[in-house]
Amino acid sequence: xxxxxxxxxxxxxxxGSVVSDFAVVRAGAHIGRGVVLHPHVFVGDGVVxxxxxxxxxxxxxxxxxxxxxxxxxxxxxxxSLTIGSNSSIGAHAVIYYDVVxxxxxxxxxxxxxxxxxxxxxxxxxxxxxxxxxQVIVGDRTKIMDATHITGKCTIGSDxxxxxxxxxxxxxxxxxxxxxxxxxxxxxxHDRARIGAGAILLPGVVIGAEAVIASGAVVTKDVAxxxxxxxxxxxxxxxx
Amino acid sequence: xxxxxxxxxxxxxxxGSVVSDFAVVRAGAHIGRGVVLHPHVFVGDGVVxxxxxxxxxxxxxxxxxxxxxxxxxxxxxxxSLTIGSNSSIGAHAVIYYDVVxxxxxxxxxxxxxxxxxxxxxxxxxxxxxxxxxQVIVGDRTKIMDATHITGKCTIGSDxxxxxxxxxxxxxxxxxxxxxxxxxxxxxxHDRARIGAGAILLPGVVIGAEAVIASGAVVTKDVAxxxxxxxxxxxxxxxx
Amino acid sequence: xxxxxxxxxxxxxxxGSVVSDFAVVRAGAHIGRGVVLHPHVFVGDGVVxxxxxxxxxxxxxxxxxxxxxxxxxxxxxxxSLTIGSNSSIGAHAVIYYDVVxxxxxxxxxxxxxxxxxxxxxxxxxxxxxxxxxQVIVGDRTKIMDATHITGKCTIGSDxxxxxxxxxxxxxxxxxxxxxxxxxxxxxxHDRARIGAGAILLPGVVIGAEAVIASGAVVTKDVAxxxxxxxxxxxxxxxx
Numbered sequence: 001x002x003x004x005x006x007x008x009x010x011x012x013x014x015x016g017s018v019v020s021d022f023a024v025v026r027a028g029a030h031i032g033r034g035v036v037l038h039p040h041v042f043v044g045d046g047v048v049x050x051x052x053x054x055x056x057x058x059x060x061x062x063x064x065x066x067x068x069x070x071x072x073x074x075x076x077x078x079x080s081l082t083i084g085s086n087s088s089i090g091a092h093a094v095i096y097y098d099v100v101x102x103x104x105x106x107x108x109x110x111x112x113x114x115x116x117x118x119x120x121x122x123x124x125x126x127x128x129x130x131x132x133x134q135v136i137v138g139d140r141t142k143i144m145d146a147t148h149i150t151g152k153c154t155i156g157s158d159x160x161x162x163x164x165x166x167x168x169x170x171x172x173x174x175x176x177x178x179x180x181x182x183x184x185x186x187x188x189h190d191r192a193r194i195g196a197g198a199i200l201l202p203g204v205v206i207g208a209e210a211v212i213a214s215g216a217v218v219t220k221d222v223a224x225x226x227x228x229x230x231x232x233x234x235x236x237x238x239x
Numbered sequence: 240x241x242x243x244x245x246x247x248x249x250x251x252x253x254x255g256s257v258v259s260d261f262a263v264v265r266a267g268a269h270i271g272r273g274v275v276l277h278p279h280v281f282v283g284d285g286v287v288x289x290x291x292x293x294x295x296x297x298x299x300x301x302x303x304x305x306x307x308x309x310x311x312x313x314x315x316x317x318x319s320l321t322i323g324s325n326s327s328i329g330a331h332a333v334i335y336y337d338v339v340x341x342x343x344x345x346x347x348x349x350x351x352x353x354x355x356x357x358x359x360x361x362x363x364x365x366x367x368x369x370x371x372x373q374v375i376v377g378d379r380t381k382i383m384d385a386t387h388i389t390g391k392c393t394i395g396s397d398x399x400x401x402x403x404x405x406x407x408x409x410x411x412x413x414x415x416x417x418x419x420x421x422x423x424x425x426x427x428h429d430r431a432r433i434g435a436g437a438i439l440l441p442g443v444v445i446g447a448e449a450v451i452a453s454g455a456v457v458t459k460d461v462a463x464x465x466x467x468x469x470x471x472x473x474x475x476x477x478x
Numbered sequence: 479x480x481x482x483x484x485x486x487x488x489x490x491x492x493x494g495s496v497v498s499d500f501a502v503v504r505a506g507a508h509i510g511r512g513v514v515l516h517p518h519v520f521v522g523d524g525v526v527x528x529x530x531x532x533x534x535x536x537x538x539x540x541x542x543x544x545x546x547x548x549x550x551x552x553x554x555x556x557x558s559l560t561i562g563s564n565s566s567i568g569a570h571a572v573i574y575y576d577v578v579x580x581x582x583x584x585x586x587x588x589x590x591x592x593x594x595x596x597x598x599x600x601x602x603x604x605x606x607x608x609x610x611x612q613v614i615v616g617d618r619t620k621i622m623d624a625t626h627i628t629g630k631c632t633i634g635s636d637x638x639x640x641x642x643x644x645x646x647x648x649x650x651x652x653x654x655x656x657x658x659x660x661x662x663x664x665x666x667h668d669r670a671r672i673g674a675g676a677i678l679l680p681g682v683v684i685g686a687e688a689v690i691a692s693g694a695v696v697t698k699d700v701a702x703x704x705x706x707x708x709x710x711x712x713x714x715x716x717x
Contacts, residue, residue: 005246007483007499021246021263022279024499024517039263039281040297040500042517042535057281057299058331058518060535060569066584091299091333092349092536094569094587106305109333110349110367110570112587112605127351127369128385128588130605130623145369145387146606148623148641148674160412163387164405166642166674168692173638173671193412196387196405197438197456199675199693214407215438215456215470217675217693231470231693231709244485260485260502261518278502278520279536296520296538297570330538330572331588345544348572348590349606366590366608367624384608384626399651402626403644432651435626435644436677436695453646454677454695454709470709 006037014051026062032085044097048082056091056109063096065115065133077115084121102139120157138190153185161188162196162214171202189224245276253290265301271324283336287321295330295348302335304354304372316354323360341378359396377429392424400427401435401453410441428463484515492529504540510563522575526560534569534587541574543593543611555593562599580617598635616668631663639666640674640692649680667702 002008005021014033019025023037028045036054037043043055044062055061061083065075077098084103089095091109099113102121107113111129119125120139127145131137135149138157143149147161150169155161169185184203188194192206195214206212207224216233226238241247244260253272258264262276267284275293276282282294283301294300300322304314316337323342328334330348338352341360346352351369358364359378366384370376374388377396382388386400389408394400408424423442427433431445434453445451446463455472465477480486483499492511497503501515506523514532515521521533522540533539539561543553555576562581567573569587577591580599585591590608597603598617605623609615613627616635621627625639628647633639647663662681666672670684673692684690685702694711704716 022261022500022518040261040279040518040536054305056302056305057333058279058297058536058570063534063569063587066532066534066566088305091302092297092331092570092588094535109302109351110331110588110606128349128367128606128624132623145371146367146385146624146642150641162405162407162412163389164385164403164642166640166692168640168674173640173673173689195412196407197436197675201692211412214405214440261500279500279518293544295541295544296572297518297536327544330541331536331570348541349570349588367588367606384610385606385624401644401646401651402628403624403642434651435646436675450651453644453679 029062038091044081046079046081046097048080050083050085050087050103052086053083054088056089056093058092059089059094060092061089061095063094065096075115090127108145114151126163135185144196150185152183153188155188156190156192156208158191159188159193161194162198164197165194165200166198167200169202186218268301277330283320285318285320285336287319289322289324289326289342291325292322293327295328295332297331298328298333299331300328300334302333304335314354329366347384353390365402374424383435389424391422392427394427395429395431395447397430398427398432400433401437403436404433404439405437406439408441425457507540516569522559524557524559524575526558528561528563528565528581530564531561532566534567534571536570537567537572538570539567539573541572543574553593568605586623592629604641613663622674628663630661631666633666634668634670634686636669637666637671639672640676642675643672643678644676645678647680664696 002019003021006019006023008025009027010029013031017035019037020039023041025043026045030048032051034052038057040058041055042060047062083101087105089107093111095113096115098115101119105123108127114133116134119137122140124142131149132151136154141159143161144163147165150167186200188206189208191209194212199217205221209225210222211227213229217231219232227236241258242260245258245262247264248266249268252270256274258276259278262280264282265284269287271290273291277296279297281299286301322340326344328346332350334352335354337354340358344362347366349367353372355373358376361379363381370388371390375393380398382400383402386404389406425439427445428447430448433451438456444460448464449461450466452468456470458471466475480497481499484497484501486503487505488507491509495513497515498517501519503521504523508526510529512530516535518536520538525540561579565583567585571589573591574593576593579597583601586605588606592611594612597615600618602620609627610629614632619637621639622641625643628645664678666684667686669687672690677695683699687703688700689705691707695709697710705714
């Protein structure tokens with residue numbers, strides 16, 4: 001069912017799909033079967049939405065990265081974007097080009113997934129979360145509201161990251177300009193759990209099953225199966 | 240005044256209301272008198288907007304909760320939603336079904352109000368704030384930008400919660416899956432004030448008129464009329 | 479190239495500009511040459527977009543401040559708004575009236591720039607950042623994702639503010655109502671660098687080139703070229 005108030009330039013739309021009022025689907029997009037596009041959704045050329053994907057009002061899927069005067073990093077990206085079957089994209093979420101998202105993953109309202117991110121299946125990337133460029137996320141990982149995942153961060157499977165967690169990748173805080181070699185995102189291993197409001201400094205490695213207490217400021221690596229707490233974070237116990 | 244570029248399926252629109260270009264109003268919605276819907280607004284079926292409500296560009300009112308593979312909680316909701324007279328809803332805000340908002344309350348741009356929330360009158364729920372499911376808020380309470388209110392949190396009247404405050408409701412950080420009995424949101428009593436960047440752990444009770452300093456990590460209950468500070472928070476004085 | 483599915487009420491559009499599907503441009507707006515308006519963009523009357531500006535999907539440029547029952551401050555603003563040449567405005571960003579933005583500045587997705595803000599050239603105001611009312615920002619300053627800049631904050635040139643930083647301007651946390659004289663935003667001087675998750679209390683002055691460590695809670699002024707750290711922040715060294 002395609003609204004007569006939608007602009008649909010592609011012919012590749014599977015059976016049972018819905019394109020609602022004022023949605024825009026560009027030529028070259030591929031829409032699977034049983035896909036639902038709510039009102040005011042934008043889908044760019046080259047985007048692939050697999051069967052059963054649902055996209056809530058105002059989401060923009062297929063945005064080019066933009067370099068302004070102030071952006072130090074040179075941007076490169078492939079003009080492709082795949083969202084796996086039965087995943088859903090929240091209202092006003094923005095998915096950039098050169099992204100692959102697995103199946104049954106939920107992207108929250110107003111979340112942002114930047115270029116060259118790879119997200120597994122059955123993940124929950126909650127409301128207003130940012131995944132900056134080149135972030136890798138495994139399967140069944142949950143990242144809660146308003147958390148910021150910095151560029152080049154790698155996150156394993158079955159990880160839990162609570163709300164308002166900050167991660168950074170540049171020890172110089174921009175002072176040196178963008179020096180590619182100096183940029184190291186945190187590395188968060190399988191089944192680690194990060195508490196609300198924690199801060200992870202550049203390049204720290206959080207071992208498997210480690211637990212970071214709420215509000216901790218993590219300045220160095222955390223061994224697997226250890227609990228750290230405080231500002232700066234210290235080991236409280238191993239388990 | 241209804242734009243000829245809007246899709247309006249309801250006939251229940253009061254005198255003096257404005258529906259702007261590319262807005263969508265579904266059948267069964269009830270729009271009072273003097274309501275203003277800016278461009279690109281979505282209003283779902285069953286939504287009631289009382290007299291004088293103003294809805295800014297791109298807001299989506301009436302969104303169904305969505306359960307993906309990664310969501311542990313089973314979702315249930317009533318397909319109703321009432322926004323009281325003279326309240327306003329910010330640009331790109333998202334209001335889920337099964338929500339009641341009082342009169343003269345302001346919901347900020349990009350805020351999110353989830354299913355089964357109840358918000359009083361003359362409140363300010365500021366920009367990018369999330370109220371997760373089953374949150375209760377009294378009257379004249381202010382919650383500032385980007386603060387995250389977790390599911391099942393209860394908040395009294397005349398409360399002030401500053402910016403970037405984190406609240407959580409699950410001591411296990413998702414480890415046990417979703418166990419309904421284990422989920423306890425914080426309880427914030429009348430006239431309490433919570434400083435910027437504070438973190439409230441699951442189930443803590445913040446007494447009436449208590450003051451939580453900026454950056455405090457609150458791990459246990461705070462008595463009425465006391466000031467706490469630090470990581471973890473300790474009582475500095477009572478008043 | 480103006481989409482036949484756009485509503486364009488102004489006649490002042492320069493050569494080579496693009497207005498995409500379902501965009502709305504009100505009468506009295508002035509659009510320069512080579513401007514690109516993506517789908518679902520809103521541009522209000524009186525807005526000036528200089529040559530080469532790009533506006534991503536769903537952004538709303540020209541929003542009136544709204545006073546609800548809960549807003550203590552009386553709002554005043556000029557109905558003008560200028561965005562300098564080659565700047566870009568992210569998807570779902572909201573720019574209020576009475577704002578001036580310089581050239582080659584990038585405003586991120588879902589950012590909010592409130593009334594009476596002045597932003598220089600070649601700045602990066604990243605995703606979900608709020609600049610509340612009457613904020614002044616110099617040139618080449620970067621403010622990273624989800625950071626909250628409070629009303630009446632002044633920020634110099636070449637400043638770096640990391641992600642999820644909180645700034646506040648009211649020591650009373652709303653207790654006294656809005657007393658104009660009691661409101662003092664922080665003052666951040668040229669080349670200062672503020673770490674992730676830091677909190678700046680009302681009226682603190684951050685000296686030129688000072689460095690605030692991640693997670694610091696800054697309760698008093700910081701001298702130029704000094705490094706502070708901790709909760710509350712203490713001087714670690716000067717340089």
